[in-house]
Every structure is written in C-alpha cells, then in structure tokens.
Amino acid sequence: MSLRVGIPVVVALTAGPCVSGGVDLGGVTVSLEAYHGPASVTAEIEAPFRLRLAVHPAEEKGALAIRVALPKTGPRAWPAEDVEVRDSRGEAMMVRRAGIEWSTLVIPVPATAAAYVVQAVGPAPKRAPGPPDSARVIMDDATGLRLGIARWYDGRKAALSIRFDDSHPTHLTAAAPILREYGFRGTFMVNPGAAEPGSRRRSNFAERASEWAALAQQGDHELANHTAHHRGAKGDEEMEAEIGDAARAIWAMTPGKSKLMALNLGGGTFWETTRTLRYYLDKYHQFDASGNSTGMDDSYGDRVGNFRRMLEQHVERGLWLRVHYHYIGEGLSSSEANFRAALDVAKAHRSALWVAGMADIHKYQTGRDSARLTLLGSSATRLEFRIAPQTDHELYDHPLTLEMTRAGALDATRVAVKDAGGQAVPVRAGDGAGDAVLRFDVAPRESAYSIEIKP
C-alpha cells in the first residue's frame, strides 16, 4: 500500500483518520512539518516496524522536514527507543526529537526525490515480553503450598516514585529532609554539568556539589540523570556528552553501587542524533524515565485531590504511579503545605504502597518480569525450587520478594527457607486477606532454595 500525503495531493488508501495533513498508517502518522508548498511525501509500511518514506519535491527548492509520529501504546505501539532512519544508501540520518516525546521524529531532508526508511533495529529479544505470569507461580500438591514472585517488593499492591527535576536548591533544603520525615525515598534528577560559557543558565548543581555528594552518600534517596546541562543536543557527540557526562558524575558520587539509573532528557529540550536512544541507554546503563509521569506543580490545580484519586486507582490496578515535582517552597512550583499534603495521602496508603526510587522500581519490575520459578521436587514437608531472572544481577540488584500461601494456617516459626549453600533466609508473616501469607526476599540471580515445613 502506498499513500500520498501533503498538499495539494492527499490520497488515503487505508482507512483511518487524517491528522493535520498526515495519514494513518497502522497508527503511524506522516506529514511535512509546518509546510504548505507543492512538495509531498508518500509512506508505506514495508514490514513490522519498518516504514518507507519517499519525498516528491515537485517545484519545491527549500529544505523540508518529515514528521513521523509513532503510536506509543496499544498493540500497534512501536519500540521508539530502537528506531532509526536511513537514506537509500543506508546512511543513518540525523533525526530531531523532543526530550519527553521520543516517538515523534522530525527528519530534515533536502527537496530532492529520495527514499528513506524509518525502522526499529537491534536485538528483538529485548523487545520480546518475558515469560507469562504463570511461569512465576508454583502450585504444589504435596506441600499444599502456592509460591509466587510478588508483583511488587514486599507484596505491596502498587509502587510510587516521587521525582524532583533540575537539581534545585530546595530539593536539598526542603524535599529531601521532608521525605526523610516520612521515610520515603525520592528520585532526584540532576544536571551535574558545570556552567557553560555564554549560557544564561546557572548550574544549581555545581553551587551545591558537596551537598549533593552528601545526599548521594547517605543513600536513602536516589540520584538520576537529567543530562549534564538540560539543553538538548545538536548531534551525536553532544548527545553522548550530555548523557555520558551526567552518568559519570553520578557514578562518581555512588562508588560501588549499581550503575543503572533513570534518564529523563528533560521537558522543552530537543535532541538531534543519528543513533537510536537504545544506543545511549545501553552504553550508560540508563532506562528512559522521561515520560508517563504526573506533574505536581500547584499551577496544574487540585494536585492533592488528583494525586489521591490516581493513587487509589493504581493501588486497585497494581500499577506504578510516577509523579514529579520541580521546586518546593512558598511562591515556588509547589508549596510545602501541598507537598506535605500529598505525602500524607501516600502515608495513609502505606501498607499497600511501595514508595521507592525509580531505579529500584525499574529493577524490581524488570527482574520479576524476566524470571521463572521451577519446582525441583517436593514431599509433604519439603519443597525445592529454582528462581531464574534473566537480568544482569550487577545492574538489577534489587531483591525479589517471594510469597507463599497455604489453605489454613501457615506459621512463620514453623517454616524454614534455605538458600543453595544451606544459609537460612529470614521469613516474615504478611497480612494477606484470608489465608496466611509468608514472605522472604531473594537475590535477583539464578539460584535454588528449599522450604521446610515443620509439623
């Protein structure tokens, strides 16, 4: 199928809505960016996650830019992190994207008749779903035990991450200490690059570098990558430096810790690169945490009420709620009173909620979703099993929680869990509805364990 898009000729050969001169292509929309001249672009889906574009300049002499918006959710969603664009000679093209909108590509092209390919590349297994939920449950008749990997750490029903952007001084003076009062872990997205000559932007981070280092050392909060300077990048080299320099600065403050961290490219920034985002994520052990977060600035209105509603929905559905703040204090993005009021809501849901850093939650989720539980053997009083996560345990180092239940009573003092080396693993009683629940944590690496039930 082939589609002619643009002005004056728009021929839609598939069903689907036209969006501002663009045409629907399996959820993809293609158009010429801010253009009202004679040139046009045609688009065709050649294979899954492979789109062919052809430019027809007609009388046009000036430069053009093709805008491609990929579907972000649902069954037709593209893996935007893996997408690149190549010309007809196979050369990677420079593509511009907004920091928090990686699925929308703007591709500058000359006004010449030429073809381009937009495609997802890289190892497909990375994009494949892990084993199904049923692979993480053992139902054993001999012991009567049901053993499973908890959806979230410690068997909590939902996860909450609280993010702070732009290394603002009020993060050190207000956000971090107030979170500490509540026992909550925050995720601080910092811009650790030094002030640049000619830039009007002060480096809030450099002015308080020793305080940030102290916060990192204390370890009860998490630092994350908001890029070195919060200004985007023109070209591969700059993008490499903006992500790489910030990652290295954070690693230097957290020696010996997992190098995995959240990356947020920043609102209002534009990034030009020939490479996939995956290239940068993999090279610097980052995961993309740019989008899918709720802003908590007071200017959005009724933040506390909205937060309460969202939190209740996420607890009900067992999901990860991500919220983010900018500056905390009177006359700033969020007043201290509103900040505290939201934390009070989270505190009221504490037993159902895992409040954690974004990297912790990502590690748990990825490790769990990749893992299988296998029954190795069982008798009336003993069960042996293996857990096998597929993640790199040096990066994905957050423990996984296993839960066991059995019809009727299950007394923690009568259950002994041992690792493969015979070391006892502490077991704790949980508050399951109805049947008793026992929980224990294991390292996120392939290993065997035994469970003994004393009569």
Ligand SMILES: [Zn+2]
């Ligand atoms: Zn920002």
